[in-house]
Amino acid sequence: MELKMLTTPCFFHSTSYVYPYLLYRRWNSGKLGERKFTSVNLLGLPQRRNLICAVSKDAEKSFKKTVEVDRLIDMLKDADDKELQQLVVENVLAFNEGFWIRLAARTETCKSEDDKKDYEELAALVMSVVDRLVHKTKEKIESATDVLKAILKPVVDEDKETTWPPRDPEALVLMQKELNQREAEGHLDEGFLSEVNAQLRQAKEDGDKPGLEAMLQKVLQLYASRVLSKRSYAKKGNEILKAEQFLETLIQAPEAEWNKLLIDGLTIGKGEISPEELSAVLKKRIERTLIRTEGGSYQQRILTEYLKGIQARSEEIVRVLEGGTR
Known part of the structure; x- marks a missing residue:
């Protein structure tokens, strides 16, 4: 595109x-x-x-x-x-x-x-x-705009035709690095998330900027992955909870890798985690996210939508694999 x-x-x-x-x-x-x-x-x-x-x-x-x-x-x-x-x-x-x-x-x-x-x-x-x-919010909105521009800078070329995904895979690495740094500095607050959502809504309404829409979606995915990865539930004492560990692997992975990870990780494919186990830990993680974030906030919505995206993808993979075994 x-x-x-x-x-x-x-x-x-x-x-x-x-x-x-x-x-x-x-x-x-x-x-x-x-x-x-x-x-x-x-x-x-x-x-x-x-x-x-x-x-x-x-x-x-x-x-x-x-x-x-x-x-x-x-x-x-x-x-x-x-x-x-x-x-x-x-x-x-x-x-x-x-x-x-x-x-x-x-x-x-x-x-x-x-x-x-x-x-x-x-x-x-x-x-x-x-x-x-x-x-x-004028000053915050202007600041959020600058932060968003900085994050997108590696994948936006003013002098050349911009493509998505970027021709250079390194651009995504730089984009992730910039986002991680801004998040560590505390810049990715509600004002920033509001800015990204406003831009995404406008891009969808315009209908003629699929590349920009994809970039903004990627920003939200990277943000959700970064925030959700900060807290691990894979260890309970000395025990490793494999279903939680598998979910955390999915959370940290790019969306493009979810299919392969699910096929390799679920029992219906080549793995050790049953679809029911993954569904249970996903439900629990969504509940924890709802409890630990402010109700109605952009952060809450973005994090839960990201987890529901993983949930929907896993259900889709299960349907496909079940269909192939009949």
Whole structure:
């Protein structure tokens, strides 16, 4: 898979969200540029043009975007204060001009004044949370961006076509080394993980940067492997727990090596660990991770997803091997 990159990846940085919110206020008051408007004259397009656009190739994409925004608005409406703040943090890139215009449109079509007031209060509350998030985390977000750029530097070439996986295997080694150093220095905190997740979400939405998406996924995998490898459960007194030791081997290994390790390590293949034993220690490790990490944190989600990835791969290998023995 190849990805042409003219510069280093364009990372999210904090920007002002005040203008979109003011746009909401002007829409809601029925004025834009001190004159009444509708959704049609706001766009500056005649009705006929709208009808033509409705059957264009962009119509389906536009509809899906609207559905996504509506889903987010509904979630925000139903959330309590704590849940709302978490939703804002997880979807910070979604609060753009399109979001505020859609929220204003829904406010305008309310059938009762009470419903309209609820939407207005929701808009003010979301704006307040976004504003605090942007201002309070600006320095952390910028720092996280620099850390992420440093980690990706070995696999990103500004002057040449960037490929994934990298043509030079040494690039991955350097990437791992940089990540390990940054983690040891305490830079891979929630702000960093939030930055990586925001970039990954944006890359998936863009759909035209598979190389960048793969790089960011690799960063999260390397992070999870590094953190989970810090604590070992393979020894119980003088006894070596082989299933735990096997799991730790999988955790430390690159994803590309999981298949071979599972085939060589499971009894259904060439090894000594039964699928049931591996499943049991995986379940226990996930439970331990949930207990030892902050609920709802990026760290908790990334670590448990990594373990569930190993779990899913092992189940897949078992199905394949069982099918081959029948």
